[in-house]
Amino acid sequence: MPAIGAVRQIALSAGRDLDATLAFWRDVLGMSLHARFDPPGIAFIMADDIRLLFTDGIPAGTVYLDISDLEDFHAQAKASGVPFTAPPSLVHRDTEGQFGPAGESEWMAFLKDPAGNTIGLVERHPPQEQ
Secondary structure, eight states: OOOOOSOOEEEEEOTTOHHHHHHHHHHTTOOOEEEEETTTTEEEEEETTEEEEEESSSOOOEEEEEOSSHHHHHHHHHHTTOOEEEEEEEEEEETTOSSSSTTEEEEEEEEEOTTOOEEEEEEEEOGGGO
8 A cells, every 4th residue: 555645735715707717826925936838827836845736627626834933924914904703812722742842832813815815824832832
């Protein structure tokens, strides 16, 4: 049986306006376009080693991205008019170290891009920052 490795690519909806969706990911999240192919109207953004594929004709998805300074990002983005579906909040105290170092807490905030994809922004805090 072959061994499954790391996640290579995640497909997200481009919605009806690929340009608007890509502009959101560039202007709000600071991520840059890696490749675009017209036709058929698909584009890629790299999140470290994972390709985010944007294409029409698929349902909106959810992607979780690591972020540093979540509170600062939230304040700046909200001040510039970016709507959040959920502000930064504690979602998990990892007392056992199941998802990272034991004792850390995981905070998340959620927003949507123009295509309706949900973006979860995730920041881990060391025990002393709880």
